[in-house]
Amino acid sequence: MDLKLMTYLIYLLVSIGLTVWVARTLMRNGQVFLDDAFDNERLAASVNRLLVVGFYLLNLGYVAVALKIAQPLLDGSEAMEALAMKLGFVLLVLGAVHFFNLLVLSKYRRRRVLEKTAPPVAPRIVMAPPPVFAPPVPPRPAGRPPAPPQ
Secondary structure: OOHHHHHHHHHHHHHHHHHHHHHHHHHHHHHHHHHHHHOOHHHHHHHHHHHHHHHHHHHHHHHHHOOOOOOOOOOHHHHHHHHHHHHHHHHHHHHHHHHHHHHHHHHHHHHHHHHHOOOOOOOOOOOOOOOOOOOOOOOOOOOOOOOOOO
16 A cells, blocks of 8 residues: 555544544533533533534644645655654644634633622722821920929
8 A cells, every 4th residue: 555545544544533532522511511611501511512523623624624635655655654744733723723713712701700790889988087187286496494493
């Protein structure tokens, strides 16, 4: 079998396997996050399924587009390097899509939580009593001893 064809097959098997594994993991473990974000289990389950479909479409589409290896593969080490590069990009795309989903959903959740919270209580201002001023002390004349107390 041709070295390039073997690399393509390994790339497709590993990429599709990774995509399926990540999608199932996110669907199973992300349900709790979505339940909390939407505060509606039925809506969260529907959004979860739609996210998984979009995840499959985006990642498998990227895997298909990135399939072609332009340079000739002369030996096994070049094939392994090309395969590692391709799989690395697939993993980066999987991570970026996951991060983007979490970012959007956490912003949605934060907005929903802020809408449900009560407005802050106005601060209670306690007024201090006005300061008491003592009458000014008249200046003493110079050179005279102070007057004895009476």
